[in-house]
Amino acid sequence: xxxxxxxxxxxxxxxxxxxxxxxxxxxxxxxxxxxxxxxxxxxxxxxxxxxxxxxxxxxxxxxxxxxxxxxxxxxxxxxxxxxxxxxxxxxxxxxxxxxxxxxxxxxxxxxxxxxxxxxxxxxxxxxxxxxxxxxxxxxxxxxxxxxxxxxxxxxxxxxxxxxxxxxxxxxxxxxxxxxxxxxxxxxxxxxxxxxxxxxxxxxxxxxxxx
Numbered sequence: 716x717x718x719x720x721x722x723x724x725x726x727x728x729x730x731x732x733x734x735x736x737x738x739x740x741x742x743x744x745x746x747x748x749x750x751x752x753x754x755x756x757x758x759x760x761x762x763x764x765x766x767x768x769x770x771x772x773x774x775x776x777x778x779x780x781x782x783x784x785x786x787x788x789x790x791x792x793x794x795x796x797x798x799x800x801x802x803x804x805x806x807x808x809x810x811x812x813x814x815x816x817x818x819x820x821x822x823x824x825x826x827x828x829x830x831x832x833x834x835x836x837x838x839x840x841x842x843x844x845x846x847x848x849x850x851x852x853x854x855x856x857x858x859x860x861x862x863x864x865x866x867x868x869x870x871x872x873x874x875x876x877x878x879x880x881x882x883x884x885x886x887x888x889x890x891x892x893x894x895x896x897x898x899x900x901x902x903x904x905x906x907x908x909x910x911x912x913x914x915x916x917x918x919x920x921x922x923x924x925x
Contacts (some may be wrong), residue, residue, distance in 0.1 A: 722874040734868040738799060741792045744784055752781040805865040806842065808858065809834055823855045881905045 727808035760767040766777065790882060803811050804820060810865060811823050827850075837845050846862045885901055886893060904911070 717893050734795065734798070734865065738792070738795050738802055741788060741795065745788050748781045749787070750784040752785065755781060766827040801861070802865065804858070805862055809837060819857050820861070823858050827855065827858070878902065878906050 753760065755763075755774040758774050760771075760774060763777075766774070771777075800811075800815065804816055804824070808824060809828050811824065813821050813828070816824055833849055836849050838846070843866065846859070850859050850862065852859045882898075882902060885905075886898055
């Protein structure tokens with residue numbers, strides 16, 4: 716529900732962290748690890764200035780560390796890589812090969828890729844803004860649902876950890892009479908990314924002078 720609300724309200728430049736961005740960062744770092752491994756095997760420390768100053772007799776052990784870290788990354792994020800095609804359908808719908816996408820997306824992807832106006836909009840808007848304004852549920856129902864599914868994925872556990880921290884602060888032994896409804900409302904406000912218009916809210920209330 717929260718992801719759906721953000722999907723409809725997100726403005727250009729919001730820079731949220733999606734699972735698609737996480738996968739891109741993982742692949743980028745893995746490529747760097749492979750590069751560092753090959754360079755360190757040859758004694759090249761150009762990307763390690765601190766190590767370069769130490770001038771070690773051998774850099775093979777550091778090369779092994781890069782290799783070990785690369786294998787750990789491959790193991791840790793293998794489930795994420797399985798979803799790469801799904802992520803590409805969402806993040807780069809104009810670049811995916813139609814024959815490679817699931818059959819329920821094929822006609823919609825063709826319609827999307829054949830529309831030069833939509834491609835221009837895609838290039839000039841943030842990803843969520845593009846989906847919110849131009850990928851409507853009537854013409855692209857499957858792509859629209861797919862986008863909602865992807866943005867609902869957590870790229871990090873930070874939001875969950877932050878939520879439980881706020882929960883522990885709000886519900887403590889000094890607030891034993893706090894009802895579940897009030898707690899839910901407070902947590903909704905505390906975790907919402909929508910700015911509060913205090914001025915408008917106060918105008919809707921009648922002051923109670925003493």
